[in-house]
Amino acid sequence: MTVRVGVIGVGMIGEDHIRRLSRVVAGAQVTAVTDVNAERAGKVAAQFGGPDVHATGQQVINAANVDAVVVTSWGPTHEEYVLASIEAGKPVFCEKPLATTAEACWRIVQAEIACGRRLVQVGFMRRYDAGYRALKQTILDGTIGAPLIVHCAHRNPAVPDSVTSEGVLIDSAVHEIDVVRWLLGEEIVATTVLKPKRSKNAVGDLQDPMIVVFQTESGVLVDDELHVNIRYGYDIRGEVVGEYGVARLADGNSIEVTTAAGRGGKVPADWRERFVAAYDVEFQEWIDGIAAGQEASGPSAWDGYAATVVTDSCVAAYHKDGWAEVSLFDRPDFYGKQATVTA
């Protein structure tokens, strides 16, 4: 069975996912697209086998030849399209953020629970990265004992001048927020933001770098270096420190070159190079699940809600001294238990 997918929003990421669903993932076909820029929608459609071009996202969702929906439109529109997909009873993959406010995320959670079936998946692709998966397996195996600390770094060569410190927390830190919740199988309960000496590469008021610290339910501390103008490349580091050992993401080079310049490897240029394989796996597993008639098993509406609440906490922490709390509603039974680290 081929899963017929409708895509709402064909900007850079939307187009890339259309390419992925058309040419990389097995068992999928993009049958409908739309975009606020109709001309662009038409061009992209022409490039990828001519899916129907609709005037609105609502039409895409309701189209008879659409089995599942991908939402890659502007963030403020996510809530509407995800709710409409739930209403239509169709699986929906929504790029992060699930919605731009915690309240909107919570409305989605409520709607999904009301519908009684897990239809929503949020685009936290790191959970599909070979390195993060190996870290999680190592934790679950008990190889390093119970995790106590996680050290992270999120380094980016450059960001546009328009990017603010809050924007970095919302758009970049959110990835560590999700992946750390998933690695540890528990919620973040408080955050604080430390402000190192500013880089001369930082424009305007941007606090770059930052160190965000997360505290989880059981007390694990996570320090996350957010550094978005480091120039040298896109460098994602992660190290889990346990009671008996540590595990960290490797450098991921496929070759090592030695010349007069030294011996070593390259750093990825950007997030696409770094996470291309993770995106591919993410979509293959999503399509496979739908084809098999299973409920969504990836990052859930709850995860999207929790990530947004923690991000809000980070923004609050940015504007005060000390810790900001994270106030989550109780996790609904509907979402089951998170994986528990048994070590």
Add this chain to the structure above:
Amino acid sequence: MTVRVGVIGVGMIGEDHIRRLSRVVAGAQVTAVTDVNAERAGKVAAQFGGPDVHATGQQVINAANVDAVVVTSWGPTHEEYVLASIEAGKPVFCEKPLATTAEACWRIVQAEIACGRRLVQVGFMRRYDAGYRALKQTILDGTIGAPLIVHCAHRNPAVPDSVTSEGVLIDSAVHEIDVVRWLLGEEIVATTVLKPKRSKNAVGDLQDPMIVVFQTESGVLVDDELHVNIRYGYDIRGEVVGEYGVARLADGNSIEVTTAAGRGGKVPADWRERFVAAYDVEFQEWIDGIAAGQEASGPSAWDGYAATVVTDSCVAAYHKDGWAEVSLFDRPDFYGKQATVTA
């Protein structure tokens, strides 16, 4: 457009490729299968969406719903099925060896030239491995200057007791033979086999390890450690030594773990773990090319022929002192020039 594939031979590798074409590769569908073991063919078919089960390979090749053929049957049958596919004018992917004798390979080359269109691709998957591709790019970029030496190792945890030294040359060394021809863009002209102290893990008369040395047209020397009972894992090493630098395959671990046992990574357990991504890329590119109406661009019938002739040379060298020549026919213009290293 979905490419409809017929698969001849559903042993372990055949079944794995059916899985790959059905569930991993975009744009392909397995529509016909056959096997000498009809029951097995039926079982595998049932597992993967129910393609037609045919009594013979010839029927698969001729089936109206088959656009392209995959040959993964017993080696001695390859020639027949590849020739029949050419006869039928259908693209054919043949697992190595292309055929079991140089003469048979040459008949395939002749048939393909007569047909006037590149239809044949041989399953040398290493050309699709990220590491080997990065090595080739590094050579082409001129980063390390002209290649002068290549150091290889092909280490396997264990082989069945029935495996002979000739078998290791035919089945294992052939991979380095192909990938080195491709990396360097030139032919191997002579081979010699050095015989180190035998491993106590080697059974019967098996010479394990061996060091095979290849000499190319321009004089590059390639030493290849073949070591098929090293127990610790499946470990493929490759290092190209140039005039100004060296480039080598990295270890490929996604994480590094530190415990009381030390700091480091794992070695792949077997060839499937090591080259799974290469196989996926190999088939995706093959399918994409067919869907786009292009001639085959992967390892060609010529490459299959050359690999077999070089393997024959290695077997001859195994039974004598010194060097054995490699006597290839002239490369037909039909196959174009190999990539030339310009550094």
Add this chain to the structure above:
Amino acid sequence: MTVRVGVIGVGMIGEDHIRRLSRVVAGAQVTAVTDVNAERAGKVAAQFGGPDVHATGQQVINAANVDAVVVTSWGPTHEEYVLASIEAGKPVFCEKPLATTAEACWRIVQAEIACGRRLVQVGFMRRYDAGYRALKQTILDGTIGAPLIVHCAHRNPAVPDSVTSEGVLIDSAVHEIDVVRWLLGEEIVATTVLKPKRSKNAVGDLQDPMIVVFQTESGVLVDDELHVNIRYGYDIRGEVVGEYGVARLADGNSIEVTTAAGRGGKVPADWRERFVAAYDVEFQEWIDGIAAGQEASGPSAWDGYAATVVTDSCVAAYHKDGWAEVSLFDRPDFYGKQATVTA
């Protein structure tokens, strides 16, 4: 010229330094020793060429055949012996801490200034480690731009049950305190202590691990994971994050081993294995300077004073929320400027 050294305190470290001065360092001779345990002093003396055994540290300092003094006695006695050495006009190497209180350290600083000659060196051996020296050189070269963040980890397999959280700050964190001041060429002005989930390996009230954060004059933030019961080995990590790059301590293995257990290296068992070469260099340079008639150029009395004040700040921070200030007197001109990072 051979430098004749008197050693006060022949416990484990004192004996090791006597061995080093006798058998590793060129141009030195241990001519006098003492210890509160006279019997032990006699035994050690007999083992290393029979230096004079004195009843008191004061006698060692005043001995005519002693050109320079090493103080490796119990911490509370350091002040007395260092002051006496200054009084005697003899170069003195004092293991950390310089003295157990900031006031005592300051008295030593004052005495040294009054004497008008740099005679005091404190045993912060990390400044002599090849890795830290390469980090400093990389900073000075401007390779990574101005440092903004330093990530450190100080991991120890186990500590005695008697060790307290304050003890870890005083005995372990002090090494990062000194080496970071030296790497960055500036003072630490505030500290805070974060308390992760406790390891089950931690005994009693010990907070293990801790994350101490230091802030320097220019705003650089340093996070230091102190983790003294991690079992797997003695593992010192350090990474300097600059505006344009990062530099970190390598693993330092001399070989890589691949077996069924994986591929990788070993972690040092303890501080002696990790820093043996640094100790050797530290003493060779100290002796060379004395032989050349130069003033002490290693970690100074000021550095010993600053380290103690910062350590006091950490202990204060441990018992409160948020940051604790570091209140240093002004750096006397006598000690010159620290190396300034010019990038």
Add this chain to the structure above:
Amino acid sequence: MTVRVGVIGVGMIGEDHIRRLSRVVAGAQVTAVTDVNAERAGKVAAQFGGPDVHATGQQVINAANVDAVVVTSWGPTHEEYVLASIEAGKPVFCEKPLATTAEACWRIVQAEIACGRRLVQVGFMRRYDAGYRALKQTILDGTIGAPLIVHCAHRNPAVPDSVTSEGVLIDSAVHEIDVVRWLLGEEIVATTVLKPKRSKNAVGDLQDPMIVVFQTESGVLVDDELHVNIRYGYDIRGEVVGEYGVARLADGNSIEVTTAAGRGGKVPADWRERFVAAYDVEFQEWIDGIAAGQEASGPSAWDGYAATVVTDSCVAAYHKDGWAEVSLFDRPDFYGKQATVTA
């Protein structure tokens, strides 16, 4: 007790050893020097504490204030000075080669046996390198099982135009010859030279690179890439392949740097940088042994003889096809058994 050393030959290496004995090694003093260039001898003496400057090597050897002799003069003079040192009953450290012909080496062996005491040590410093020592320990521990193959590379940035292929075998390959004999605890019995495509960096008739293959008594094969114009740095690689695992020299960087140029480390610029620590250990152990009244335990006259015979075999192999034999006299009982690998 201070060992008083006389040094014959104060060229670059001689001067460096004088510096080492004067300023790095504990327990040694250079008391006498000589050189064919008397002016140079005087200058170096003035720089290092003013040892006596003698007119001849014989005078140095016979000087009453000389306990031990270092021979770092021109190769053709080695035999004379080593024999004279034996005659004088004084320990003698001779830089490689022990002598320039096998016959001369054998005369030294005979003289030493006649004298009844091991006085001669040859300067094969790799045995003192931390990496090679760890390789040997790994072999002895049985971690990788019995060694079957050793892969080596000896890469040098450049050599003077005057260097010949024979010169590379005599001066460079000799290091792998010695260290492999020592690692494996057995003799080399045959050699062959393979000639890859020549580097454009090779001047005149120089065959660069070469691959020399050694066969040992038990059948272990050693391939050694000799590559003396690779420009990028001085890079010594060594990998021992055993029945159950492999062990190889690590890169030895003390830090890892990441910038826009990539992530990695540096390659040593030359042999001095690479082996400085090995030289220091070599001389410290030599001096310690003499001070303790022990016979020489480092590379022996026998090792110097064997290295020369194997080198001769390589030169013969260079001028013929196939293998050249190594014809050693029987190992005299005087030199004991080599370490035997028990795995």
